[in-house]
Amino acid sequence: MTNFLDKVNQLNGEIKHPVVNKQVVEVNQIINQLDQQQILTSAPAKLGLLPDEVEEILEQVGQEQAAKIKVLNQLLNSMRQYLSIRYGIWSLPNLTTARLIKEQLHVNSALEIMAGNAYWSRALDTAQIGTIATDSLEWAKTSATGSQPAVNVVDLDAVQAIKRFVQVDLIICSWAPNFTKTDLLAVAAWKKYNPKSRLLFIGEKNGATNSPAFWQTIKLHHSAQLRRINQSFRSYDFINEQIFEIEHEI
Structure with missing residues (x-):
């Protein structure tokens, strides 16, 4: 192409x-x-x-x-x-959505896990949410786009990142792979190390992103705030991409 x-x-x-x-x-x-x-x-x-x-x-x-x-x-x-x-972009962020995340969810700091080239981190930073981008960077070794991150990316897998950066208000993950259970490991680490923060996944329910086990077992939090955010994040193709919040259990 x-x-x-x-x-x-x-x-x-x-x-x-x-x-x-x-x-x-x-x-x-x-x-x-x-x-x-x-x-x-x-x-x-x-x-x-x-x-x-x-x-x-x-x-x-x-x-x-x-x-x-x-x-x-x-x-x-x-x-x-x-x-x-x-x-190296699977999800296309925009500033309107990033600003709504800050306003509607009342967050000032964020951690992006499985960030890839970290365009969501760039968007959140621009919306004045101090963001740390992290990724295991395994994919970058074989991808021509691996040397083109939008911001600096810390070499940490999702669990390591959540364990290290426990001070953030928000953890966000865009397009988690649908062929591993890294998404479930991330949820477990969030519950253990930083359950007071909000956890967002961006992707397609029962579709292109996240493991089948994730969609079968995870409880999603539905709110008026998240609906407002998603109204600004319409998908530009046939993939029904949305932002999902994981239910708090505390």
Whole structure:
């Protein structure tokens, strides 16, 4: 997907339709900000064309453009995959959400575990939540993006990090892998070492993130505050990405 953006822009120039162009402009803006390691101000608009949108566009630009629109739509729906390959980002933070986390949850300090390239840490820092980014960094040894963190990342696995940084108000984890039980180990460490803090996981319930055992056993805390936060964090693709808070037991 190395020529992702070139191909998207080329097809947009050939199709010449305002609905398509609006989405391509959004893609360019996202990539331009990430190239500068900047955090988006707000969540991006939905990317990808629905079947009825495709039909409507084809009525206006001609059926001969069908193949190009199909390819472009596939690229738009692959945006998250491109961001993971190019920037090591699976979840796209925004400042509106980060500021709402501070305001609604009343937190001033945070620990990001399994941080990857730590764009959520950059967002929380920008929202004036003092944040420590941590990761075991095993993935970075084989990834071309492993040397491009948005902030300094401390080399600690999730349990070690929670045990060491017990003073934080918030622990946050974005896109925990769905093939290990590291997420459950992190919850257990939170309960043991810093249960007074809030614990947030960002991902897709029973889907792309976290272990099946996590979703089967963890109790989620539902609140008006979290609903307000999630209203600012709409997903830009077919993955139903949300922010989840783990229920306190104290």
